[in-house]
Each structure stands twice: as structure tokens, then as C-alpha cells.
Amino acid sequence: MSKFTIIIVGAGLGGLALAQALRRHGVAVSVYERDLALDSRRQGYRLHLDSVAWDALHQLLPPVLVDLLTATTGTPRPRFTLLDRDLNELFGQESAEPAFAVDRLTLRAILLTGIEDSVVFGTPVTGYHTAGDGRIAVHLSDGSTVHGDVLVGADGINSVVRQQYLPNARIVETGVWQIYGAIPLTDDTRKLFDDRMFGVFTMITGADGSFVGVAPVEFPENPAAAAARLTPGSMLASVSDYMTCSFGARSDWFGPAEQSLRHVDGDQLHDIIATAVLTWHPRVQEIIAHCDPMTLFALPLRSSVPIPAWNTTRVTLLGDAIHAMSPASGSGACTALRDAAGLASALTHAVDGDLHAALRDYEQHMVDYGFTAVRAGAANGERFLDQKPLPLQ
Numbered sequence: 001m002s003k004f005t006i007i008i009v010g011a012g013l014g015g016l017a018l019a020q021a022l023r024r025h026g027v028a029v030s031v032y033e034r035d036l037a038l039d040s041r042r043q044g045y046r047l048h049l050d051s052v053a054w055d056a057l058h059q060l061l062p063p064v065l066v067d068l069l070t071a072t073t074g075t076p077r078p079r080f081t082l083l084d085r086d087l088n089e090l091f092g093q094e095s096a097e098p099a100f101a102v103d104r105l106t107l108r109a110i111l112l113t114g115i116e117d118s119v120v121f122g123t124p125v126t127g128y129h130t131a132g133d134g135r136i137a138v139h140l141s142d143g144s145t146v147h148g149d150v151l152v153g154a155d156g157i158n159s160v161v162r163q164q165y166l167p168n169a170r171i172v173e174t175g176v177w178q179i180y181g182a183i184p185l186t187d188d189t190r191k192l193f194d195d196r197m198f199g200v201f202t203m204i205t206g207a208d209g210s211f212v213g214v215a216p217v218e219f220p221e222n223p224a225a226a227a228a229r230l231t232p233g234s235m236l237a238s239v240s241d242y243m244t245c246s247f248g249a250r251s252d253w254f255g256p257a258e259q260s261l262r263h264v265d266g267d268q269l270h271d272i273i274a275t276a277v278l279t280w281h282p283r284v285q286e287i288i289a290h291c292d293p294m295t296l297f298a299l300p301l302r303s304s305v306p307i308p309a310w311n312t313t314r315v316t317l318l319g320d321a322i323h324a325m326s327p328a329s330g331s332g333a334c335t336a337l338r339d340a341a342g343l344a345s346a347l348t349h350a351v352d353g354d355l356h357a358a359l360r361d362y363e364q365h366m367v368d369y370g371f372t373a374v375r376a377g378a379a380n381g382e383r384f385l386d387q388k389p390l391p392l393q
């Protein structure tokens, strides 16, 4: 084991990925997660990963988990297609880079495999202070305190660590809400989607700024079967192929209903979408009709506002905790995984325990590419989702 210990707040994608790599390199690490379990809350279904995220996962994970990831990751055609509400193609762009489609819960279960004893669930972190010896004392919700040489805030867009550490860093509403759900892909439902819709993401846009998005998750092997074959005893649930289906529009499109979007049930959300597409192509109406109301939930899209670099200390941040972004580019998770790989590499190569230099190097790069991705997400969001421009700081 190394001389130092790392405390990570948040067992999301970035926090677990970092913990995997640190454990592999013999660094003592503890992760504190607010939720009781991986599946306590609905956080979404499909995640698109780019080749940077894919390479990061290869760097972070032991070979057997890379095999499990590969066995459970779809590889849709790397094509973005924009259709009008009559399904005429307005725009299409094919990338030279491969695209990867993972199921979020499956990926988190893979990231937890083998490090279960380093992760404490149901334990929110409430704050921290720097102790007299320079180490970081982290406050847990049960009133206890744990100490580490480095504190990593990987606690997502509402990060408690960021709010204490960088109170000037802001999160803003983009002015767009999105309702997310899924359609199981069966022989019958597959017929609802033409070839174009099996590309990495297809957006069908209404004349009023509203849109429907569809994207496939096709598992090469059922996650439960792949886990039984490769990592018996791991917690991957059985999941069948599905198509994510989302509906989005600006807040004013929803009118007074916006106030209650977070709290209404799936049937009501389904009614909102079904009514919205009543004059769209009959196939879009059928797609929505097949979207399972039980899977639907609504989220306001939010973004961080880029800030200048700050002085490095023993507290650092990764992922949405520092550079949450509009999902318009589909790269929030990709950037969190890139952070995890960069921070793991910096920490495990810290020469003679020079943590300060390692953290400074990580932050210099992360602030640059992280906020570049935030700006790209905002620009795409303005172009395709009708979202508000990012404020200047």
C-alpha cells in the first residue's frame, strides 16, 4: 500500500472509475456514497461513450473488467441524424471515430466489481476541513469524521465539496427540460425504427423547438450472462436490448406544468409527450405510444459556468462536480472518465509522494479540456435544443 490515502465523495461513474485504478495500484482509497445502492435513484439509461472514454476505461480497469465491459457494450453506427417531425432528414453527420453505447447501471455495476469493500453506501458527506497536520478531515452525515491525504469531490452536479471549496463556481439552468424513458427492443418494436435510428443518436425536431431523441442499446451479451461467465458473484442485472426515448423542450413550452414536472408520475409524463407529437409523423406517435410510462422521469438540463484555474490544495474535483455540461454533446460521462484516468495516473505516479505537483498537473489539464467540453455542450445545446447561452462567468 502507498503512503497516502485518498477519500472520494460519490460512487458515480467518475468516483468508482478512479477508485478502481487506485486500488489496482495499491493506493488506499475509501468512497463515500449518499445513496443506499447503485439503483436507488433513476439517473438515465443509455450512455454514449466516445473513444477517449473507452481508452480511459481500458487504462483504469483490470483486464477481466475490460472483458466484461466489452461483452456488454453496444457499438452503434457513429452517426448523428436530425429529422423533422415528418421524418425527413435535415442533417446527418457520421464520425470517423467509433461510438460506444453502454447501459448506465451496468457500467456502474462493472465499476463497483471487486472494490465493494472500499465503498460505503448510504453515507452522505456534509463538508470537510483541513486538519492541523495538513490532512483533510471529511465530515459524514452520521456526525463522524474520516481523514485522508487527498479529498476528491466526485459528487456530481450538486457537489457539496465544490460548494464549500469553490463557492464562486456556478450551476445555471439551460432553460430546457428533458423527459427520459426507454422502449424494450422486441421483434415488433424494432420495426418502429428505421436504419438511421440505430445510429448513435437520432433527434426528431418539432416546429416549436420541442424534440424527440432515440438511441439504441444493443448488448453483445446479456450483462447477467457475461458476469456469470467472467466475474461470478458480481452484481450485474439481466437487461435486454432497448431504445432510449426522450422528449425535450424549453421551460416556456411546458407552461405552468413545468413547476410539477419533477413530481408527476410516468403516466402524466407520457400524456404530455403523446399530446406534443399528435401532429407528427404516425411512426413518431407509435414510438411514443410504445415508451413504457414506468420508465419516464423528467430533469431540467443544467450546466456549470467555466471559471479560471484555482490554487491547488489537497482537495480536488472531477466530473460533474466541476464541469457539469449540457447533454447536447453527450460527453459529461466521457469527460468524468477522462478525469478519473488523468487523476489516477497523476496520483499513482506521484514521485516521492509529491501529491501537490500531481494534483496541480491533473487540474491544469482538466480545467482546460473540461471547460472546453462545457462550452461545446452549450454551443450544441443552443443549436439543437434551443437552450439559453451560457452566461459570461
Ligand SMILES: Cc1cc2nc3c(=O)[nH]c(=O)nc-3n(C[C@H](O)[C@H](O)[C@H](O)COP(=O)(O)OP(=O)(O)OC[C@H]3O[C@@H](n4cnc5c(N)ncnc54)[C@H](O)[C@@H]3O)c2cc1C
Binding pocket: 009, 010, 011, 012, 013, 014, 015, 032, 033, 034, 035, 043, 044, 045, 046, 047, 048, 049, 123, 124, 125, 126, 154, 155, 156, 157, 158, 159, 160, 180, 299, 318, 319, 320, 321, 327, 330, 331, 332, 333, 334, 335, 336
Ligand atoms: C439522462 C442523462 C443522459 C446522459 N447521457 C450522457 C451520455 O450519453 N454521454 C455522456 O458522456 N454523458 C451523459 N450524461 C451526463 C453524465 O451522466 C454525467 O456527466 C456523469 O454521470 C458524471 O459523472 P460523475 O461521476 O461526475 O457524477 P455522477 O454520475 O452524478 O455521480 C455523483 C455521485 O455522487 C453522489 N453524491 C452526491 N452528493 C453526495 C454527497 N454529499 N455525499 C456522498 N455522495 C454524494 C451521487 O449520489 C452520485 O452517485 C447524461 C446525463 C443524464 C442525466
